[in-house]
Amino acid sequence: MPQDGQHRARRRGGSRERDQGRPVYRSTETRCDLQYVLFNFLAIGCALALFIRHPAHGLPAIPPQLAGLTGISAAAYVTNKASANTRATLSAVSPTHAHVKEDVTVHGTNLVPQGGRAGSTEILVNGLRATKVGTPSSEKIIFTVPPCPGVVGGAWPFPYDAAKAVDITVTTAAGQQAVLPAALHLYQADRKNA
Incomplete structure (x- = not known):
């Protein structure tokens, strides 16, 4: 389990992640690298x-x-790397850990693509659209936790010590989607002894 609330991003298709400290190579990146090296050695x-x-x-x-x-x-190698x-x-x-209407900051890279409109970046918390606070940057976006659907007042019905871990999803203006699984823990606003 990552420490200090640091969670690793799940990337799709041709990416490299870290699994227990070791790099894990995905098929598209490995294929381009291998093809480049093989043809040059040939x-x-x-x-x-x-x-x-x-x-x-x-x-x-x-x-x-x-x-x-x-x-x-x-x-192909240069295009893939770029x-x-x-x-x-x-x-x-x-x-x-956060409750309804509390501001949270999500950190990352390329959250607003170059030349992209920051206003068209979308944040989902547990599948629910969150409201952005201020103007998103390429490295961070501040958003407000959305209310829990079907609950009067919108408070998330979980005590602090049993907070529900939910995914954070960011969709950029370029249509790229990045997911941070189980990154945010939602709880009731009136917690005690926390």
Whole structure:
């Protein structure tokens, strides 16, 4: 269990997360990296084999098909790395325990994409739309905890020591969605001895 309320973001498709301190590689990123390395080693091996056979001819020309493969894999590699750096991620909420109408800050990266409209960023708390406070930035968004549906007054019906852990979901103006599972613990506003 993460300490100090720090929760790891769940990222979708081709991302790298940390699992018990070790990086966990997802299929899309690994495939692009492997393809890039494989085609470049193939090109180097081909050039070395041709050079070793006829060193007097100097450095050999790489066959055009192999040069095309290395160029395409390099383009895919660079595109994948560039897009990986612009994904929205969530890292933590502060405070980790809150009640209805209390302000909470969610921290992360790329929460407002470059050139994106901050006002179109959406925050969901346990699937319920939350109201943003102020203007969201790329690193943090402040929101107000929404009321509990079907409860008079909207107070979440959980005591502080049995607060309900809920997911925080942020959808950016670019349509990227980042989820921080079980990040916020909701409780009644009139807690005692906390």
